[in-house]
Amino acid sequence: MQGLRDGDAAAALAFYRRFGDLVNRLVWRLLGADPEHDDVVQQVLIQILSSIDKLKEPSSLESWVIGVTINTVRKEIRSRRYRRLLHPAATTEEPLAQDVSPDGRLAARRFYQVLEGMRAEHRTLLGLRFVEGYTLNEIAVYCGYALATAKRKLRRAEMAFEKRARRDPILASWIEEP
């Protein structure tokens, strides 16, 4: 912690080795194999390092890292809305890995396409709950909500997603009753 505050490169390296995977996974799953993934990760890391002084309790470092990551991704989603107005083709999709089943690839692609049109808050909540698999309690802590608020917001996000997903034949087959 002190090393990070002092701007020690070795401490930054150690920090990356401890939290790099976590930050990468979160950004990757919230934005979905995004072409600007590395830039967003860099933004998160810089944000963490530049605001490390705000962390009062070192033992909650991991929660704090997750919280900063979520907030940065949320801001990135919002800023893209504006960027898209100026550069409509700015957010092209990075091809997903080839070593997975075609059904999975298709579902993932449609999933993120549907999320693309949703509010940043709903999008991150759905990503955290269903792709990353966080519990409601964890989401409440990381997003700074009361548990009831997290529950309510997530329910709204689910409804919004379902409404859109039903219009997509691929996603509809996943969310409809068997």
Place this chain on the structure above:
Amino acid sequence: MERRTNQLERLGEAVAQTIGSGPDELRRRAQEQALVEHVSARGGKPRRRWLLIPAAATVVVAAVALWLLLPRKDADAPLAFWTGQDLQPGVVGKQWTAPAGRSLHLRFDDGTALELEGGSTGLVAEAKKHRIRVALSQGALRVAIKDKQVRRWIVEAGPYRVTALGTAFLATWNEDRQLFRVTVSNGRVLVQGPGIDRQGLVVGPGGWLAVDHRSGQATFGLSRHSRRPEPLTTPAEPTDPDDDESASDQEPDDQKSSAGAASHLRRKRRLRRAPSAPGARGWKALYDQGAYHEAILAAREAGYAQLLARLSLVRLWQLAEAARYAGASEEAIQALLAIRKRFPGSSRARTAAFLIGRVAIEQQRQYRVAARWLKRYIHESPDGPLAEESLGRLISAYQRSGQRTLAQDAARRYLARYKDGIFVALARSVLRQR
């Protein structure tokens, strides 16, 4: 509502499985590099943002103007250096051989001193303001870096690359015997090259790493006669309640080192910051720092067998990770076996079987042993998240141990199950062999 949630969970799982956990190692290395560069460039000044706001615009304008006027000139500016006792101007790319029994000294403009030991050969391949690269083709090179924050120092010793993160160290390369060794007396270095995990290995103060390039065997240890290490980070991490080994991991001479400090200032600094010698920090703290080989040294000092017997599942898993990342294959397998023995019903016990197979292949080249463990994983978790990778690696393990029939059998099973899998090419090539 419940039904919808379940369906979304199923979809989310499929999405997670499809996209994985992030980009490949190459991109992560670039991220790591970019972060270190960012931090090095930023330095460690305390910030008062509200004071800086009025100045920010001026600074930005000045920076843009400078950038436009002097594009990249500064970063690429040469760093002067001199050689020998008569301080002849150094020439980039010129090879030097130190006379037998006498060292050749190189001094850089920033105060950094290099000492090419008698009979050794090397050259300065690059000497720029932000990056200095020295190639050692034979012998020993002693390095004492002065200005660690600004410049990146790289020593290439044979096929091995040592990146200094602010440091004094000795790198040796024996061309005839293909032996590499680095001994760090101060700071840290990142070592990359054959026989070392792709991520590289960080060697800390007092540590050494030796690699036999021919056999790929890497060994490391702690030099008892090394200087007291520079403090790296604050020790103020609270004791983890789950960390039941923390007390026994403490080195008793911690207080002695601060009492023996020469000056009040140094004493004050040592009291404020902890030393990062392996024994003094506890393996878990070192693991958290990413200093994996030091974590294993600390675990050995604390009694590896006792740790295996009493650590919780999570800690055992971390110990196994530290050992794997440090290239300590024996310790890694011991920790993974302990997980299987002490927590037999857990999912990590099943994953441990896969990891033992992987360590046996990658670090020990024990292909038959690896095959047994990979088969065990497939048997225990036929639909597990690593089933495909296990079967793919099983083909490879059989093939490399010369068990062709078994390799072909595994390849057929693989192709039947994973038509678009990542080991398809390997499976097909195995089946083509007659």
